[in-house]
Amino acid sequence: MNSMIEIRWHGRGGQGAKTASLLLADAAFNTGKYIQGFPEYGPERMGAPITAYNRISDTPIRIHSNIYEPDYVVVVDDTLLESVDVTAGLKPEGAIVINTTKDGEHLKKLLKGYTGKIYTIDARKVSMETLGKYFPNTPMLAAIVKVSGIMSEDDFVKDMEGSFKHKFAKKPEVIDGNMKALKLALTEVKQV
Amino acid sequence: MGIRERLSGNEAAATAMKQINPDVVAAFPITPSTEIPQYFSTFVDNGMVDTEFVAVESEHSAMSACIGAEAAGARAMTATSANGLSFMWEMIYIASSMRLPIVMSLVNRAVSGPLNIHNDHSDAMGVRDAGWIMLFSETNQEAYDNLLMAHRIAENEKVLLPLMVCQDGFITSHSIENIELLEDEKVKEFVGEYHPKHYLLNKKEPIAMGPMDLQSFLFEHKYQQAEAMCNAKQVILDVAKDFEKMTGRKYGLFEEYKLEDAEIAIVCMNSTAGTTKEVVDSLREKGVKAGLLKIRVFRPFPAEEIAKALSHVKAVAVLDKADSLNGVGGALFTDVTSGMQVNGVTVPTSSYVYGIGGRDTTTKEIESVFKDLMEDSKKAKIENPYRYLGLRKE
Numbered sequence: 001m002n003s004m005i006e007i008r009w010h011g012r013g014g015q016g017a018k019t020a021s022l023l024l025a026d027a028a029f030n031t032g033k034y035i036q037g038f039p040e041y042g043p044e045r046m047g048a049p050i051t052a053y054n055r056i057s058d059t060p061i062r063i064h065s066n067i068y069e070p071d072y073v074v075v076v077d078d079t080l081l082e083s084v085d086v087t088a089g090l091k092p093e094g095a096i097v098i099n100t101t102k103d104g105e106h107l108k109k110l111l112k113g114y115t116g117k118i119y120t121i122d123a124r125k126v127s128m129e130t131l132g133k134y135f136p137n138t139p140m141l142a143a144i145v146k147v148s149g150i151m152s153e154d155d156f157v158k159d160m161e162g163s164f165k166h167k168f169a170k171k172p173e174v175i176d177g178n179m180k181a182l183k184l185a186l187t188e189v190k191q192v
Numbered sequence: 193m194g195i196r197e198r199l200s201g202n203e204a205a206a207t208a209m210k211q212i213n214p215d216v217v218a219a220f221p222i223t224p225s226t227e228i229p230q231y232f233s234t235f236v237d238n239g240m241v242d243t244e245f246v247a248v249e250s251e252h253s254a255m256s257a258c259i260g261a262e263a264a265g266a267r268a269m270t271a272t273s274a275n276g277l278s279f280m281w282e283m284i285y286i287a288s289s290m291r292l293p294i295v296m297s298l299v300n301r302a303v304s305g306p307l308n309i310h311n312d313h314s315d316a317m318g319v320r321d322a323g324w325i326m327l328f329s330e331t332n333q334e335a336y337d338n339l340l341m342a343h344r345i346a347e348n349e350k351v352l353l354p355l356m357v358c359q360d361g362f363i364t365s366h367s368i369e370n371i372e373l374l375e376d377e378k379v380k381e382f383v384g385e386y387h388p389k390h391y392l393l394n395k396k397e398p399i400a401m402g403p404m405d406l407q408s409f410l411f412e413h414k415y416q417q418a419e420a421m422c423n424a425k426q427v428i429l430d431v432a433k434d435f436e437k438m439t440g441r442k443y444g445l446f447e448e449y450k451l452e453d454a455e456i457a458i459v460c461m462n463s464t465a466g467t468t469k470e471v472v473d474s475l476r477e478k479g480v481k482a483g484l485l486k487i488r489v490f491r492p493f494p495a496e497e498i499a500k501a502l503s504h505v506k507a508v509a510v511l512d513k514a515d516s517l518n519g520v521g522g523a524l525f526t527d528v529t530s531g532m533q534v535n536g537v538t539v540p541t542s543s544y545v546y547g548i549g550g551r552d553t554t555t556k557e558i559e560s561v562f563k564d565l566m567e568d569s570k571k572a573k574i575e576n577p578y579r580y581l582g583l584r585k586e
Contacts, residue, residue: 025368029198038367041224041309060370062466064363065554 004057005148006067010086011076014046016137020076021052023141023163024150028056030159031151036061049084056150070094074144076123076136078102087114097143097189099123099136104192119147121189130180138178142185153186194372194439201364204332204371205271205297205357206231208339210241211379214295215266215386218246218257220276223309224361225299228271251276255283255294262292263401265391267343270294273361274301274315281319287354288323288417290402293346294354296324297339300462300513301361302549310550311361313461313513316490317523323417325355325424326491328461333371334488335359337441340374343383344431350423358490360463362550374439382438421492428489445494447486448501450476454483456565457502459528460511461487464546464553471558482562487524495531502532506569508541509561511581515545521578540574546581557582 007024011017018039025037036055042048053067071094075086078100087096095117098107107118123139131138145156160182164175199207206228209217217236219229229245236245244266246257254270261268272280277298287294302308303315316326325345329335338357346355359365374382390399405413425445432443447465450472451457458468465486475482485501502508510529512522520526521543529541544561547553561581568574 022368025198029370034370035198036367036369038362041362041366063470063555064360064367064463064466066552068554 003059004055004061005072005150006070007054007056007072007074007144007148008067008070008090009052009054009074009076010080010084011050011052012080013048013050015076016135017050017074017076017140018052020074020137020141021054023137023160024054024144025056026163027145027156027159028054028150030162031155033057033150034059034061040066049080072097072144072148074140075099076140081107081110087111090114090116092116095119095147097121097140097147099140107192118192119143119189120192121185123185126181126184126188130184131174131177135181138181139185139188142182143189146186146189157182157186194374197371197373198368199332199371200227200366200368201329201332201335201359202227202299202366203231204336205299205339205359206235207373208336208379209269209297210235211374211376212269212339212343212383213241213380214243214269216244216246216258216261216268217270218248218254218261218268219270219272220248220251220254222251222273222276224301224311224365225271225273225276225297227365228297228299251279252283255280255287258294259283259287259290259292262287262294263290263391264393265388267386268294269296271297271299273299274303277315277319278303284319284322284324286402289413291352291417291420292354293343293352295339295342295346296354296356297335298356298358299361299365300358308549309361311363311513312548312550313358316356316358317514317516320491320523323353323421324491325351325353325421325428326489327355327357328487328490329357329359329364330463330465330486332359332364332367332369333441335364336371336373337435337439337443338488340379340382341428341431341435341443343386344434345424345427347386347388348424348427349389351420351427353417353420353424358462363463372439378438382434425489425492425494443488445489445497446501447484447488449484449486451483451485451501451505453481455481455506456508456562456569457483457485457505458509458511458558458561458565459485459487459498459502459524461490461524462513464511464513464558467553467555468558471555471562474555475559475562480562480566490524493527493531495527496535498528499532499535499537502528502539503537505539507565508539509544509565510541511544511546511561513547515548519578521545540568540571542568542574542577542579544579544581551582553582
C-alpha cells in the first residue's frame with residue numbers, strides 16, 4: 001500500500017495527456033510494476049480540460065476509483081492553472097510538474113499556497129526543437145519520470161525506444177524525434 | 193506459466209474472443225464496449241481468427257444474427273452496453289428460450305435516460321429475468337477468465353443457456369492494468385470444439401426452431417429454462433475447478449474476502465469489490481472485523497450459499513449499482529435478503545444504491561458504509577434500511 005504512487009494528469013483534449021498516462025503505465029509495467037492507467041472520460045472535445053490517472057505499485061492494485069490525493073500532478077497546459085484546481089488533494093511531500101515558461105513567483109501565486117515542490121519544463125520548446133511540432137506529451141512523460149523517480153532514466157529511455165518502435169510502426173520517421181524529445185526533456189525539467 | 197501483459201478490460205475481452213475464435217461474431221458499436229468489436233474486427237482482418245464477422249446495422253440485428261448462427265449450429269459471440277442491450281431486449285428472451293448458448297460481453301453502462309455513457313448496472317439488471325447466465329467481473333483478469341469459461345458452461349448439455357460476462361464500463365473497460373494471459377493453444381484446448389446435439393443445418397435431423405408455443409407447453413418450457421439455470425450452478429463450479437487446475441486462479445459462485453470471521457460485511461459486484469478489499473484490509477489493521485462477499489454468479493442466484501456465508505455476521509450492507517426505483521432497494525438487495533429469509537438467516541441488512549451514472553465510489557465512501565454497519569450491528573432492528581451512498585443531498 002505504502003509503495004503505491006498515484007499520479008494525476010491535467011491536460012486539454014488533443015494534447016495527449018491520456019496517451020502520456022498510458023505510456024507511463026507501459027514503461028512502469030515493463031520494469032515489473034503493477035500499473036493502472038485510465039482517463040476520466042467526459043465530453044470528448046478538442047481543448048476541453050481532461051484528467052487522466054496512474055497508479056504504480058510493487059503489489060497488485062485493487063482500488064478502482066479516481067485519484068483524489070495524488071503524490072504527483074502533471075499539468076500539460078498552464079492555461080489550466082487559472083481554471084482548474086490542479087493541486088487539489090496533492091500531497092505536500094509530493095510535487096507538481098508544469099509545462100510552462102512562467103517563473104516560480106507567478107506560479108506560486110496561481111497555485112494558491114501549495115507548499116510542495118514545483119517543477120517546470122518548457123515542453124513547447126523541447127517539442128519544437130526535436131519534433132518540429134507541438135506535442136507536449138512526450139516531454140511531460142519524461143519530466144514526470146525524472147521527478148517521481150519511478151524508474152531509472154536509463155531504463156526509461158531504453159524502454160521507450162521499444163515502445164515508440166511499436167507505437168509508431170507505421171510512422172518510423174517520428175521515432176527519432178520523440179527519442180530526442182525524451183532525452184532533452186530529462187535535462188530541461190527544473191525545480192523552481 | 194501464463195503471459196504477463198497489460199490490457200484494458202475491453203482489450204482483455206477482445207483477446208479472449210480472439211483465443212476462443214468463435215464461428216460468428218455479430219456486433220454493433222456502442223460506448224463503452226465499442227472497442228471490443230473494433231479490436232475483434234482487426235483480428236478478423238489480419239487473419240488471426242477465422243470468424244465470420246457480421247457488421248450489423250443495430251443491436252437487435254446483432255442478437256438476431258447470433259441467434260441465427262447458433263441455431264444453425266455455430267458458436268456465436270457479441271458485445272454491447274446499456275441502450276444496445278435495451279435494443280436487443282426482444283431477442284435476448286428469444287435466445288434463451290431457444291436454448292442457444294450465445295456468449296455476450298456486457299460492458300455495464302447506465303441505461304438512458306437521462307443520457308449518460310458511464311458505468312452503473314442498470315443495463316444488466318434490466319435483463320436479470322431473461323434466462324441468461326450472468327457472471328460479473330471485478331477486473332480485466334476476471335473479465336478475461338470468465339469469457340474463457342463461458343462456452344463450457346453455456347454449451348453444457350444440462351445447461352444450454354446464453355451467458356453474459358459483465359464488467360464495469362470505463363472503470364475496468366478503459367483502464368490499462370496487469371493481466372496474465374493464457375497461451376492460445378491452452379485456451380483452444382480448454383474451450384474445446386462446439387458440437388451441438390441439435391441444429392438447423394443438420395440434414396440428418398430436420399427440425400424446426402422457435403415455433404409457436406401456446407397454453408399446452410410454454411409453461412413446461414419455461415420450467416425447463418429454470419431447471420437449466422439450477423443445473424448451471426454445478427456446471428459453473430466444475431468448469432471453475434478445471435480452470436483452476438490450468439491457471440491456479442480459483443473461482444466460485446462468489447468470492448469471500450475475509451468473511452469467515454467477519455462481524456460486518458458488504459455484498460457487491462464488479463470493480464467496487466476491489467476498492468472494498470482495500471478498505472477491509474485497512475479496517476482489519478485497526479481491529480475491525482470487516483469482510484466482503486463479492487458476487488460472481490448473479491444468475492443463477494446462489495441464494496442458499498450466500499445466506500449460509502452471511503449467517504454469522506452481525507450486519508450486512510448490499511450495494512446496488514442500479515436503483516429498482518421501487519422505494520425498497522436494488523435488485524441485488526432484494527435477492528440477498530430474500531435468500532436469507534427463505535434460508536432462515538436473520539441478520540440486519542441494509543440496501544445502498546450507489547455509483548449511479550458513473551458517480552465515483554471511493555475508499556472513504558466504502559469506509560462510511562462499514563461505519564454504518566458497526567452501528568447497525570448493535571441494534572436489533574435497522575430503522576432506515578433503504579440508503580444511498582455518494583448521493584448529494586442538496
